[in-house]
Amino acid sequence: MTNFFRLFLAALRGTETNFTSGSINRAIFLLSVPMILEMVMESLFAVVDVFFVAKIGTQAIATVGLTESVLTIVYSIAIGLSTAATALVSRRVGEENQRGAGTAVGQVILVSITVGLLVGVVGFVFAEDILRLMGGDSTLIANGAGFTRIIFASSPAIMLLHTLSGCLRGSGDASVAMRSLWLANGVNIALCPVFIFGLGPFPELGVMGSAVATTIGRTIGVLYQLYALTREKGIIRVLQSDITPDPGLIRHLLGLAIGGTSQFLVGSASWIFLTRILSTFGSDVVAGYTIAIRIIMFTILPSWGMANAAATLVGQNLGAGQPERAETSAWRAAFCNMLFLAAVGVGFFLGATPIVGLFDNDARVVVVAVECLRIFCLGYLFMAYGMVLTQALNGAGDTKTPTLINIVCFWVVEIPLAYTLAHTLNWGPPGAFWSVAISETLLAGIAVWFFRQGRWKTVHV
Numbered sequence: 001m002t003n004f005f006r007l008f009l010a011a012l013r014g015t016e017t018n019f020t021s022g023s024i025n026r027a028i029f030l031l032s033v034p035m036i037l038e039m040v041m042e043s044l045f046a047v048v049d050v051f052f053v054a055k056i057g058t059q060a061i062a063t064v065g066l067t068e069s070v071l072t073i074v075y076s077i078a079i080g081l082s083t084a085a086t087a088l089v090s091r092r093v094g095e096e097n098q099r100g101a102g103t104a105v106g107q108v109i110l111v112s113i114t115v116g117l118l119v120g121v122v123g124f125v126f127a128e129d130i131l132r133l134m135g136g137d138s139t140l141i142a143n144g145a146g147f148t149r150i151i152f153a154s155s156p157a158i159m160l161l162h163t164l165s166g167c168l169r170g171s172g173d174a175s176v177a178m179r180s181l182w183l184a185n186g187v188n189i190a191l192c193p194v195f196i197f198g199l200g201p202f203p204e205l206g207v208m209g210s211a212v213a214t215t216i217g218r219t220i221g222v223l224y225q226l227y228a229l230t231r232e233k234g235i236i237r238v239l240q241s242d243i244t245p246d247p248g249l250i251r252h253l254l255g256l257a258i259g260g261t262s263q264f265l266v267g268s269a270s271w272i273f274l275t276r277i278l279s280t281f282g283s284d285v286v287a288g289y290t291i292a293i294r295i296i297m298f299t300i301l302p303s304w305g306m307a308n309a310a311a312t313l314v315g316q317n318l319g320a321g322q323p324e325r326a327e328t329s330a331w332r333a334a335f336c337n338m339l340f341l342a343a344v345g346v347g348f349f350l351g352a353t354p355i356v357g358l359f360d361n362d363a364r365v366v367v368v369a370v371e372c373l374r375i376f377c378l379g380y381l382f383m384a385y386g387m388v389l390t391q392a393l394n395g396a397g398d399t400k401t402p403t404l405i406n407i408v409c410f411w412v413v414e415i416p417l418a419y420t421l422a423h424t425l426n427w428g429p430p431g432a433f434w435s436v437a438i439s440e441t442l443l444a445g446i447a448v449w450f451f452r453q454g455r456w457k458t459v460h461v
Helices: 002-013 024-053 058-094 098-125 127-133 138-153 155-171 174-197 207-230 247-279 283-299 301-319 323-357 363-377 380-395 400-424 429-453
Strands: none
Touching (some): 002 174, 024 323, 058 127, 058 138, 058 207, 058 301, 098 127, 098 138, 098 155, 127 138, 155 174, 155 301, 247 283, 247 429, 283 301, 283 323, 283 429, 301 323, 301 380, 323 380, 363 429, 380 400, 400 429
């Protein structure tokens, strides 16, 4: 137990950053812990904002919801660039090419700011039109346009917070990425009530205060990341000259980012279509499904931590000319993930009813949520491998293969199968739930096949 806590503290401090030698299990643990905590912090941003905004009223919540739905475009681009950044930086670090890694980070910063400014200007100018397009009424637009303007104006900070985290993870310094999110969230939590309700000398800004607090929090988080990436004793040191445009490297970065962005959009769209199918069975079914998904998404955060750890390990070891160690790292992370999700799956299957009861006591909603949770759990063992191996392919710089896998499994299989089982074969909502378990199983099988082929070992990054 003492050794575990010592290793846990080492993971939080980030004392090790190069994982091309030594114990693979230790490397997975040291990378996974801060990545898991980072993801918890990311999920907290939305929760904190809605918690305080809910005190204002329904229209304020609707303003946040409508704006965030459009802001998905910004998040998807940021996630794509973050995926590309992790692949590029981890490869350079594995090659012990610190200057090349610094140059890659410089181009990531340049592209993130440029894209963020372009999106931010459009969103700031057309804030009212965006809310109107999303169905907001005149009162909501009048009260919420300020929130939308500020949130879109903060697009550069949103982009950089994601992409610089990807750079830090790729360098092996996942603990700094984690601390930047902790810092950003801490500031946001402290300032939200101050600006929303006008505490002390500050004016009462209402829902716009949430945007101000979130923007300040994200900006401080980004400044901390930039400090870590430009200090002399850092793993990577970004120089001013690294931000000079390098057309070739920018094209390569964007080429990798397209795959990461597409994967996020394909996955998001599939959930939207699935919700649309379930909506035909009534609001109770949608409510139950929503609760089950929220429970699942929060509890699989450790799985995403292990998947991101696999991406860094694959990238660094390929850069070090150790493809076999890269492959072993991915399989080991997938196995650890399977053990974790197996335990979670058994717990959910046996304790689904009391777990769902913590969120809703409506008998009809609980029945749907419990059924959804139990069916999804049956695909957990396969999902464990699918998550890790697709991220491992991304870490190797092969972002096209996971994109194609997602398109086939989610659009070609999952959605048509959900409709067929739910409506054509009259299975009802369980048919849609089974389509998810089946498609996740298929995704894992295809990912295993592609990973075993080994073509990712020769991808040039």
